[in-house]
Amino acid sequence: MxxxxxxxHGFTLKEEREVKDISSICRLFEHEKTxxxxxxxxxxxxxxxxxxxxxxxxxxxxxxxxxxxxSVLCGSRKFxxxxxxxxLLKSSQNTFLNAATYTDKTLYPVASxxxxxxxxxxxxxxxxxxxxxxxxxxxxxxxxGWHYELKKPEDELKYKGVVYNxxxxxxxxxxxxxxxxxxxxxxxxxxxKFEAGGExxxxxxxxxxxxxxxxRRYYHPSNSYIYFYGNGDIExxxxxxxxxxxxxxxxxxxxxxxxxxxxxxxxREYEFNYPISSEDDDKHKSYFAVSFAVGNALNRELGVAIExxxxxxxxxxxxxxxxxxxxxxxxxxxxxxxxxxxxLQPSINVVAFEADIDTKDEFKNIIFxxxxxxxxxxxxxxxxxxxxxxKEFILxxxxxxxxxxxxxxxxxxxxxxxYDGNPIDVFEYSKYLDILKNKMNNGYFENIxxxxxxxxxxxxxxxLKPEKxxxxxxxxxxxxxxxxxKQTMSKEQVxxxxxxxxxxxxxxEKEDSKEExxxxxxxxxxxxxxxxxxIDLEDREIGGVRTIYYGDKTNKIMYITLNFDLKTxxxxxxxxxxxxxxxxxxxxTKNFSSDELAKQIDKNIGRFRITxxxxxxxxxxxxxxxxxxxxxxGLASKTKEMVEIVNEIIQNTIFDQDNKIHEIIKMLRANxxxxxTYNGQEVAIDKLMASFMEVARYNECISGLESYNFLIEMDExxxxxxxxxxxxxxxxxxxxxxxxxxxMLVVCExxxxxxxxxxxxxxxDNIETKEIEKQKYEFELKKEKLGLATQSDVQFVAKGYDYSxxxxxxxxxxxxxxxxxxYEYLWNEVRVKGGAxxxxxxxSAFGNFVxxxxxxxxxxxxxxxxxxxxxxxxxxxxxxxxxxxYIISTIGDLDIPFATPYxxxxxxxxxxxxxxxxxxxxxxxxxxxxxxxxxxxxxAKMMKDLMxxxxxxxxxxxxxxxxxxxxxxxxxxxx
Numbered sequence: 001m002x003x004x005x006x007x008x009h010g011f012t013l014k015e016e017r018e019v020k021d022i023s024s025i026c027r028l029f030e031h032e033k034t035x036x037x038x039x040x041x042x043x044x045x046x047x048x049x050x051x052x053x054x055x056x057x058x059x060x061x062x063x064x065x066x067x068x069x070x071s072v073l074c075g076s077r078k079f080x081x082x083x084x085x086x087x088l089l090k091s092s093q094n095t096f097l098n099a100a101t102y103t104d105k106t107l108y109p110v111a112s113x114x115x116x117x118x119x120x121x122x123x124x125x126x127x128x129x130x131x132x133x134x135x136x137x138x139x140x141x142x143x144x145g146w147h148y149e150l151k152k153p154e155d156e157l158k159y160k161g162v163v164y165n166x167x168x169x170x171x172x173x174x175x176x177x178x179x180x181x182x183x184x185x186x187x188x189x190x191x192x193k194f195e196a197g198g199e200x201x202x203x204x205x206x207x208x209x210x211x212x213x214x215x216r217r218y219y220h221p222s223n224s225y226i227y228f229y230g231n232g233d234i235e236x237x238x239x240x241x242x243x244x245x246x247x248x249x250x251x252x253x254x255x256x257x258x259x260x261x262x263x264x265x266x267x268r269e270y271e272f273n274y275p276i277s278s279e280d281d282d283k284h285k286s287y288f289a290v291s292f293a294v295g296n297a298l299n300r301e302l303g304v305a306i307e308x309x310x311x312x313x314x315x316x317x318x319x320x321x322x323x324x325x326x327x328x329x330x331x332x333x334x335x336x337x338x339x340x341x342x343x344l345q346p347s348i349n350v351v352a353f354e355a356d357i358d359t360k361d362e363f364k365n366i367i368f369x370x371x372x373x374x375x376x377x378x379x380x381x382x383x384x385x386x387x388x389x390x391k392e393f394i395l396x397x398x399x400x401x402x403x404x405x406x407x408x409x410x411x412x413x414x415x416x417x418x419y420d421g422n423p424i425d426v427f428e429y430s431k432y433l434d435i436l437k438n439k440m441n442n443g444y445f446e447n448i449x450x451x452x453x454x455x456x457x458x459x460x461x462x463x464l465k466p467e468k469x470x471x472x473x474x475x476x477x478x479x480x481x482x483x484x485x486k487q488t489m490s491k492e493q494v495x496x497x498x499x500x501x502x503x504x505x506x507x508x509e510k511e512d513s514k515e516e517x518x519x520x521x522x523x524x525x526x527x528x529x530x531x532x533x534x535i536d537l538e539d540r541e542i543g544g545v546r547t548i549y550y551g552d553k554t555n556k557i558m559y560i561t562l563n564f565d566l567k568t569x570x571x572x573x574x575x576x577x578x579x580x581x582x583x584x585x586x587x588x589t590k591n592f593s594s595d596e597l598a599k600q601i602d603k604n605i606g607r608f609r610i611t612x613x614x615x616x617x618x619x620x621x622x623x624x625x626x627x628x629x630x631x632x633x634g635l636a637s638k639t640k641e642m643v644e645i646v647n648e649i650i651q652n653t654i655f656d657q658d659n660k661i662h663e664i665i666k667m668l669r670a671n672x673x674x675x676x677t678y679n680g681q682e683v684a685i686d687k688l689m690a691s692f693m694e695v696a697r698y699n700e701c702i703s704g705l706e707s708y709n710f711l712i713e714m715d716e717x718x719x720x721x722x723x724x725x726x727x728x729x730x731x732x733x734x735x736x737x738x739x740x741x742x743x744m745l746v747v748c749e750x751x752x753x754x755x756x757x758x759x760x761x762x763x764x765d766n767i768e769t770k771e772i773e774k775q776k777y778e779f780e781l782k783k784e785k786l787g788l789a790t791q792s793d794v795q796f797v798a799k800g801y802d803y804s805x806x807x808x809x810x811x812x813x814x815x816x817x818x819x820x821x822x823y824e825y826l827w828n829e830v831r832v833k834g835g836a837x838x839x840x841x842x843x844s845a846f847g848n849f850v851x852x853x854x855x856x857x858x859x860x861x862x863x864x865x866x867x868x869x870x871x872x873x874x875x876x877x878x879x880x881x882x883x884x885x886y887i888i889s890t891i892g893d894l895d896i897p898f899a900t901p902y903x904x905x906x907x908x909x910x911x912x913x914x915x916x917x918x919x920x921x922x923x924x925x926x927x928x929x930x931x932x933x934x935x936x937x938x939x940a941k942m943m944k945d946l947m948x949x950x951x952x953x954x955x956x957x958x959x960x961x962x963x964x965x966x967x968x969x970x971x972x973x974x975x
Contacts, residue, residue, distance in 0.1 A: 010242035048230030049406030057191030062206035063198015077131035091885030093892030120521035169855030229406030275470035310338025331355035386602025565741035590652035680796035795956030800850030812927030870944035
């Protein structure tokens with residue numbers, strides 16, 4: 001149908017190739033007039049993706065690529081409303097809508113299953129990147145980037161800006177600081193020297209003119225990369241882009257080239273500091289990273305080999321390098337990042353979390369000594385085979401969760417495309433894996449270790465040390481800087497800043513006109529389907545165990561999930577569940593050492609995982625069923641091996657390895673600490689809900705901050721706890737794995753079900769059926785206003801309550817309420833005016849309703865905004881047309897497809913377990929479709945009553961929390 005060299009609507013086809021690895025036909029085009037590059041990955045996937053990207057190498061640390069990424073989506077030529085991006089979130093049926101700044105590029109991806117909707121999204125995004133309103137509205141730069149805020153002459157001068165506060169939050173994490181410094185100093189003469197996201201201290205040096213010049217220079221079709229994925233109409237898309245946009249431009253010579261860093265003569269070492277509380281012990285709080293520049297991104301064989309090598313050396317706790325590092329006890333956790341960042345020069349990074357500063361040389365020596373020994377003794381071939389098997393499985397499954405698969409391939413394509421390589425080559429995974437299989441026995445991987453690590457002088461060793469009081473010093477320095485700036489200002493300059501502040505606030509408060517909003521393309525209610533998406537699961541029984549089955553095309557993958565009731569666990573043992581679910585699969589068993597077990601897992605299983613879930617009764621949130629979920633997946637041809645391995649783990653794990661258990665505790669502690677830093681809003685929400693919901697109080701015991709504090713206690717007093725730990729883990733194994741309180745979910749192709757039925761008896765025959773009385777837990781729910789003090793530079797502010805306790809019932813209209821509050825009220829008040837990176841209303845059918853902000857410079861001001869939610873609803877100006885937009889986008893959210901048949905089945909099984917039937921699910925959908933303006937306004941009383949309960953939890957900067965200590969009943973320092 002398509003001919004190489006022929007031009008289609010301004011685009012000349014340069015290459016066409018069928019790629020069986022991703023079941024697609026890939027076509028590379030070039031726009032004749034501008035030179036714009038276009039890749040079309042054509043297949044039968046209805047979840048279509050469009051993206052446009054630009055090569056945007058940063059030239060300093062002001063974060064201009066990041067600020068521009070935010071700003072172009074704040075109004076354009078055809079769509080002049082303040083934020084078309086938000087308008088699309090409110091009204092489109094997108095399955096993905098976002099933008100992202102990378103170290104050397106900026107991407108604008110969208111996705112939808114609806115053809116018309118995708119064209120609408122394309123139109124808004126293309127107009128945004130090529131014709132943004134940034135040139136005639138400086139306030140966009142001020143709002144999204146930074147500005148001086150001064151409302152009255154006597155007020156304190158402040159910095160405000162969305163990106164400014166976002167980066168304050170991101171760079172509060174020592175792990176992020178370490179990664180950033182290692183990356184910057186590994187490439188000191190290239191664009192990678194700079195932080196593309198921006199460093200807060202440097203963001204405020206960016207001028208408006210520099211900001212505009214960056215757009216002029218790089219946001220041009222001649223510097224663009226356009227990507228399509230799915231079953232879209234190729235010619236219609238080419239025609240649209242050419243006629244509506246690219247044809248308006250001439251070809252330009254744009255130098256956005258990225259330089260290769262020259263190799264160093266020797267490893268370079270650097271030290272930096274990060275803040276800890278003045279009350280914290282600074283021992284065992286340092287972070288180390290050894291980083292190596294590796295080849296060139298265009299060498300795909302080497303890139304894939306490095307990924308495999310990372311899995312071989314440190315993919316699990318028994319991998320040869322990670323095992324030695326863990327046994328050294330010099331840090332709480334270690335990991336290797338191998339060529340995962342898409343850059344011109346990939347890197348290998350070996351990182352240590354929470355080590356003593358005196359062990360930095362020992363850390364480095366262990367790495368080099370261990371790798372030298374591995375090269376001399378040769379790598380165990382089973383480890384390489386297992387790593388390749390795992391990679392092949394990941395590629396076969398292509399599991400993107402609820403995100404479109406096309407996004408996976410978008411990221412993959414840019415690994416070479418951005419550097420003038422052929423993006424189609426990246427998709428042919430099996431070709432490179434076959435090459436590695438053929439070379440693995442000839443010292444291939446040992447030679448990579450030797451060449452790119454042991455003999456590689458293009459390397460940096462970065463040490464990050466804790467410094468007490470550094471956070472307070474930074475706050476003080478910022479205030480002093482601002483005071484000094486204000487003191488040097490003339491009266492006219494002060495008046496100008498006040499005028500600018502007031503003008504920005506005026507624009508933020510000004511509502512878009514109906515005419516402006518109507519220019520945003522949208523679907524109609526008639527374009528969406530009224531029936532819910534549902535699949536039928538079969539209820540079966542095998543060996544006396546309830547078995548839920550779903551048959552579908554799985555690419556010959558077998559998914560097995562075992563559910564075990566945790567209500568059989570004594571209350572005093574709950575605190576050990578967090579550890580229990582991690583040690584299984586990590587310790588020796590009756591028939592395998594932990595090393596051999598890891599090999600068996602990698603060779604025969606795509607993934608083995610143990611998690612927990614809590615199934616809440618839809619009709620009564622006081623009734624809940626906590627469960628331990630043992631899940632495994634792999635090729636159906638390996639069903640027998642999968643079942644045998646799971647049986648070995650849950651039946652024969654031996655808990656007498658004190659050192660190994662202590663290593664795992666340290667690792668868990670470090671991982672949870674990182675999660676607190678990265679996901680502060682989730683910690684605040686979980687802790688808040690634990691004060692008013694029994695199920696959340698239970699979750700706090702097994703996975704929340706309470707669980708984290710117990711891990712710290714076990715780590716620091718391990719000798720006192722070790723016998724109790726062994727005894728408790730053994731008890732949990734005996735109590736939990738009980739056929740009486742067990743069910744299974746199986747997803748596979750129909751012809752493979754017999755293999756499951758035939759082999760599952762290996763497991764079921766070994767699980768006892770025991771009469772154990774279920775527990776009736778009683779938890780004290782204590783009302784409190786809690787402050788959680790950290791060294792973060794920003795806050796995560798949560799407030800809410802259980803609406804069912806106040807007599808309010810759930811309906812699908814709650815889903816619309818959350819979305820309207822999020823994108824109308826909270827977006828404008830907390831993000832746009834307040835400068836926080838984000839804020840949302842969250843809740844469920846089970847009673848909880850919480851408002852939260854993240855990366856928020858404010859605290860009390862945000863709580864005041866929450867308290868006025870009811871006033872917004874009472875005076876809400878949305879009309880029926882606005883509500884219709886929200887209905888369309890909300891239904892779109894519900895209909896986002898899952899990437900795998902297993903996820904579809906698990907979603908339905910989870911609903912049914914909670915008592916949500918197909919009929920109830922449809923009822924909820926109908927309630928959404930029938931929502932009116934009056935319905936949303938009618939929630940004002942509920943919101944007023946919820947906020948009046950005054951349950952709050954704020955995780956944030958220690959000084960900020962102490963400044964507002966009168967707001968809290970209790971302040972707890974998070975270690």
